[in-house]
Amino acid sequence: MEEMKAVRLHAYGGPENLVYEEAPRPEPAGDELVVRVHAAGVNVLDWLLGEGGFEHFPDVPLPWIPGWDISGVVEVVGNGVSGFQQGDSVYGMVRLPEPGNAYAEYAAVPASQVVAKPPILDHIQAAAAPMTGLTAWRALFDEAGLQRGQRVLIHAASGGVGHLAVQFAKAVGAHVVATASGSNREYVNSLGADEFVDYREQRFETSVAPVHAVIDTVGGEVQQRSLDVLKRDGVLVALPAEVPDEVKAEAERRGVRTRHFSVEPNADTLTKISRLIDDGRVRPTVSSVYPLAEAHAAHEEGRAGHVRGKLVLDATTVAS
Structure with missing residues (x-):
């Protein structure tokens, strides 16, 4: 099995439990895409769940890969998927309330939960928008x-x-x-x-x-x-x-x-948001960008509060 770099949560608690390491590279199910992740958005939910703060989160065995907001490029198309092809730029909030696995070089995502990335945004900006x-x-x-x-x-x-x-x-x-x-x-x-x-x-x-x-x-x-x-x-x-x-x-x-309410993936709504972005009427703000390997530092900044807009992880900068 091929490997990739990812950030995995090894224990519930603070950001020190986020470990940047090798992890198995995912394969797509029939209704999924494998996306080469260019950027992953950091959300309040990421560190709240990392701290074990939501009792209704599914009982997922540790370690698991956090993150639900992704922007990237389609690498592999599942055999039951239509409407996407290798090389497409996509973004979305994926898998919630299960782990989204966004803090990684590659993520297998349900094709029904991502849409075409607005061309006006780069991947860093796009990853700030979905959740x-x-x-x-x-x-x-x-x-x-x-x-x-x-x-x-x-x-x-x-x-x-x-x-x-x-x-x-x-x-x-x-x-x-x-x-x-x-x-x-x-x-x-x-x-x-x-x-x-x-x-x-x-x-x-x-x-x-x-x-x-x-x-x-x-x-x-x-x-x-x-x-x-x-x-x-x-x-x-x-x-x-x-x-x-x-x-x-x-x-x-x-x-x-x-x-x-608890937010859920919704490609139809995300498409409406994309139209407003393409029309220049909405623009997500990125406060800080961290390399994927420094996800713990992004969580520390987020937990401190008063972030303007969003924090984003750059998954194209891969440390050894």
């Missing part, structure tokens, strides 16, 4: 039902989900109120935000007019406070943290709704 893009899209449009002319409050607007949510909401003609630290004011405004609230200097619930929807990636007391700015029959979409029972009860008393 956060699918999350932001579902939160705004499937859960909140956001429409043109409605007002939406997006918390942590400079982060992975937030910076894409701002752009998606503006693309459909919504009015966007964004919260972030003051150091991100210029950046968030450049994404198209109509109003900006520095959460360190202002309490959003006293400075924001009522909104139809709140997209909250912060959790904690921000969820409770967000109820104060929702119009009647408005909706609070919370992720990744679930909505506590007491917040649900208070929301019901006020006549507003709460939503929570």
